[in-house]
Amino acid sequence: MVFSLVITNPNKNKGILYDETAFTLTQKGLIIGKSSLKPFYQNGMGVISNSVLVNVDRFVLGQNGTLKVGLETTVRYRILRWTTKQHSLNLEASVAADKDGMFSINEEGVTLKPSK
Numbered sequence: 001m002v003f004s005l006v007i008t009n010p011n012k013n014k015g016i017l018y019d020e021t022a023f024t025l026t027q028k029g030l031i032i033g034k035s036s037l038k039p040f041y042q043n044g045m046g047v048i049s050n051s052v053l054v055n056v057d058r059f060v061l062g063q064n065g066t067l068k069v070g071l072e073t074t075v076r077y078r079i080l081r082w083t084t085k086q087h088s089l090n091l092e093a094s095v096a097a098d099k100d101g102m103f104s105i106n107e108e109g110v111t112l113k114p115s116k
Contacts, residue, residue, distance in 0.1 A: 001025070001033065003052045003069070006109070009042045014077045016042045019086070021073040025054055027065070032056050041078075065097045071112055090115040 003023070009016055018040050025033040033056040042048050074086040091112035095103050 001054045001056055003054065004109075005037075005048075005050045005052050007042065007048045007050075009044060009046050009048075011044050011077075014044050014079050015046075017076040017078060017083065018042065019074045019076075021071060023052055023054055024070040024072075025056060026068040026070065067095045067097070067103070069093050069095060069110065069112065070115070 018037075020039055021037040023035045023037075024031055033054040035052055035054040037050060037052065040048070069092065071089070071091045073089050075089055076086055077084045092115045093110045093112045095105065095110055097103055
């Protein structure tokens with residue numbers, strides 16, 4: 001599966017340093033796919049777009065099934081020449097399939113939100 005990841009940084013004077021970013025796909029509590037991005041930096045007021053290929057081991061969605069997308073990383077903020085300590089970032093989203101087993105994703109895509 002290929003995901004198009006778009007990360008926006010609304011901070012004007014803060015850059016963000018991302019450590020390795022891990023993606024997971026889970027179905028019914030089982031991990032069915034994993035991938036990761038190498039560390040990268042994002043300027044203030046910047047937008048980064050990246051394609052993420054996730055190798056899926058087993059996938060049986062069926063009617064009205066749900067696929068959970070997870071993202072984990074640690075970030076540090078760069079303000080002028082000063083860098084903050086690391087902050088953990090754990091985000092997730094659920095993507096539902098319709099009665100035909102197709103993903104129902106609107107034009108805006110899927111927004112990842114903090115894990116519970």
